[in-house]
Amino acid sequence: MHMDLQIMATTLATSGDGGSAFFGIILFAVPFIVGWFTYTTFYRRYRNQDKRYLFEHTTAAQRSNLNRGDTFVREKKRQRSSTIDGRNDDEPLTRAAHSRVREALEPRKTQEERLAQEAREAQPPRDAQAPRDAQDPRDAEQPRDAQPPRDAEDPPHAPPPV
Amino acid sequence: MPEQPEQPEPVREIDTTTGRAHGHDDCPQCGSTEVSRKGNTLSLICGFCRYEWVGSRLEDTHGLGEGIGALDGRTYLSGAADITSADDLVTIKCQGCGSEVVVDTARALEARCHWCRSILSINDKIPNGAVPDGILPFHITKQDAMARIGQFAGKRKFFALKKFRSEFKAENIMGVYMPYMTVDGNVTATLHGAGEVLTRKYTVQTGKNSRTTYYDANVYDVARQFDLHVDDLIVESSAARSNIDNRANTNNIINSILPYDVKNMVGFDSNYMGDFSAEKRDLNIDDVARRAHAQFLGMARESIRDDIRPYDRGVSWTHEELEVHGSRWASVFLPVWLYSYAEKQGDGSMMVHYIAVNGRNGNVMGSVPVNKGRLFAVSALVAAATAAVAWPLGIAALAAG
Numbered sequence: 186m187h188m189d190l191q192i193m194a195t196t197l198a199t200s201g202d203g204g205s206a207f208f209g210i211i212l213f214a215v216p217f218i219v220g221w222f223t224y225t226t227f228y229r230r231y232r233n234q235d236k237r238y239l240f241e242h243t244t245a246a247q248r249s250n251l252n253r254g255d256t257f258v259r260e261k262k263r264q265r266s267s268t269i270d271g272r273n274d275d276e277p278l279t280r281a282a283h284s285r286v287r288e289a290l291e292p293r294k295t296q297e298e299r300l301a302q303e304a305r306e307a308q309p310p311r312d313a314q315a316p317r318d319a320q321d322p323r324d325a326e327q328p329r330d331a332q333p334p335r336d337a338e339d340p341p342h343a344p345p346p347v
Numbered sequence: 348m349p350e351q352p353e354q355p356e357p358v359r360e361i362d363t364t365t366g367r368a369h370g371h372d373d374c375p376q377c378g379s380t381e382v383s384r385k386g387n388t389l390s391l392i393c394g395f396c397r398y399e400w401v402g403s404r405l406e407d408t409h410g411l412g413e414g415i416g417a418l419d420g421r422t423y424l425s426g427a428a429d430i431t432s433a434d435d436l437v438t439i440k441c442q443g444c445g446s447e448v449v450v451d452t453a454r455a456l457e458a459r460c461h462w463c464r465s466i467l468s469i470n471d472k473i474p475n476g477a478v479p480d481g482i483l484p485f486h487i488t489k490q491d492a493m494a495r496i497g498q499f500a501g502k503r504k505f506f507a508l509k510k511f512r513s514e515f516k517a518e519n520i521m522g523v524y525m526p527y528m529t530v531d532g533n534v535t536a537t538l539h540g541a542g543e544v545l546t547r548k549y550t551v552q553t554g555k556n557s558r559t560t561y562y563d564a565n566v567y568d569v570a571r572q573f574d575l576h577v578d579d580l581i582v583e584s585s586a587a588r589s590n591i592d593n594r595a596n597t598n599n600i601i602n603s604i605l606p607y608d609v610k611n612m613v614g615f616d617s618n619y620m621g622d623f624s625a626e627k628r629d630l631n632i633d634d635v636a637r638r639a640h641a642q643f644l645g646m647a648r649e650s651i652r653d654d655i656r657p658y659d660r661g662v663s664w665t666h667e668e669l670e671v672h673g674s675r676w677a678s679v680f681l682p683v684w685l686y687s688y689a690e691k692q693g694d695g696s697m698m699v700h701y702i703a704v705n706g707r708n709g710n711v712m713g714s715v716p717v718n719k720g721r722l723f724a725v726s727a728l729v730a731a732a733t734a735a736v737a738w739p740l741g742i743a744a745l746a747a748g
Contacts (some may be wrong), residue, residue: 278648
């Protein structure tokens with residue numbers, strides 16, 4: 186039987202040019218892979234470290250009001266991978282690069298009232314309520330004689346006439 | 348100036364208090380305190396006059412399964428209110444003889460008066476988190492749980508630690524009520540990313556003996572927004588149990604026997620507990636909300652998978668946002684049959700291995716300490732046997748090359 190296996194290996198190795206060395210290296214690595222696989226399989230079976238509450242499958246959740254947006258962007262050619270780069274739609278527990286959660290701790294109406302009240306309290310006192318005495322006297326209240334006479338000519342920055 | 352009518356306060360706490368004083372929780376027919384659960388049913392039975400009555404389901408009495416879409420803000424049942432006291436010991440005056448009996452609420456919610464033998468109970472919520480809103484009584488008997496744990500461990504004997512094998516006794520299992528919270532959520536999820544649809548797949552010759560497969564695809568900007576009504580997500584409310592770290596503990600085992608049929612939980616009555624011990628809740632809603640929200644987001648991502656199937660090369664979500672409009676929280680005791688074994692590790696630390704049985708549906712999961720030396724030796728033997736076959740073939744292949 187051992188002879189048969191040797192013949193099989195020789196046949197496989199000689200079936201393609203240059204493939205025999207690669208095939209031989211793989212056969213050398215196989216025992217290590219089998220040993221590692223045996224160890225991890227039994228360890229996992231005994232310790233069950235990967236087991237958890239599958240809440241995303243077992244908890245009742247009703248979806249509604251679905252809005253979709255699907256916009257064509259471009260075409261990609263000659264991709265080596267069979268899946269999109271960064272695929273994570275099949276890993277619901279892996280968080281996206283930008284993830285945010287907001288929670289309303291109180292009912293919306295109460296929240297709106299509270300925010301409005303806080304905004305009112307946060308405003309500084311209005312200038313209009315400052316004492317009028319502190320303001321400089323308005324130019325308009327000055328006597329007309331004190332004002333410079335109006336220049337009838339165009340101001341220097343005025344555009345030239347066309 | 349006319350007086351404005353006062354707006355009613357929004358309901359945030361659903362009252363599940365009983366208003367009853369601690370002490371006798373007696374039979375409504377004869378007044379005896381010898382009340383126990385009738386078999387595996389939800390009925391309670393008086394041990395003196397055999398009168399039977401049934402506890403009320405919280406779903407029925409407080410409408411917990413309804414109105415999730417109308418949840419606005421955070422609502423909670425009285426048993427899930429924030430813990431405001433660290434006192435575990437509650438002193439009850441026995442109504443039978445007048446003596447004072449201390450109940451350690453960290454472990455039990457009943458005690459027998461040492462003078463007149465009547466049973467004294469914690470009959471209402473207390474501010475240390477020991478009394479939940481609801482309870483799911485055990486359905487799996489001890490004999491059944493022992494058989495399940497024995498079967499589980501029996502299939503994992505060969506590589507188990509020798510000490511574990513010699514000391515394992517299924518009779519040592521304990522029934523315990525673990526504290527959890529159930530949460531309903533009215534949420535809106537917004538997801539954004541890129542998706543690809545395969546348009547062509549072809550293989551080209553790239554060398555004398557090599558070929559490469561290429562894929563052409565259309566790229567789309569994908570956005571989804573939807574509402575999700577989550578009903579009865581279960582989260583741990585014990586700090587010790589919610590710390591799931593596989594390097595330091597085996598809490599994932601207790602986590603993995605979830606879920607429970609929490610729709611059937613009844614309003615808490617200490618008579619359901621019998622001789623079982625209980626673990627006290629020590630986490631508030633604020634402490635577990637972050638985890639619950641992350642789980643809501645995970646559920647949202649899972650729930651949309653059926654809608655993005657046309658993207659056969661998959662979707663890469665880059666942005667996700669969850670808005671929790673409203674949530675409703677309740678605390679509950681859930682039944683667990685537990686076998687534990689403490690393993691002293693090489694660095695001197697202790698690792699407690701659990702084998703747990705869901706006290707309602709009998710699901711069993713466990714962690715058995717591994718004899719790593721034996722497992723390594725067997726793995727090496729398997730590897731050597733494989734080498735005995737593979738290496739001559741490899742040498743032959745190299746020689747042929």
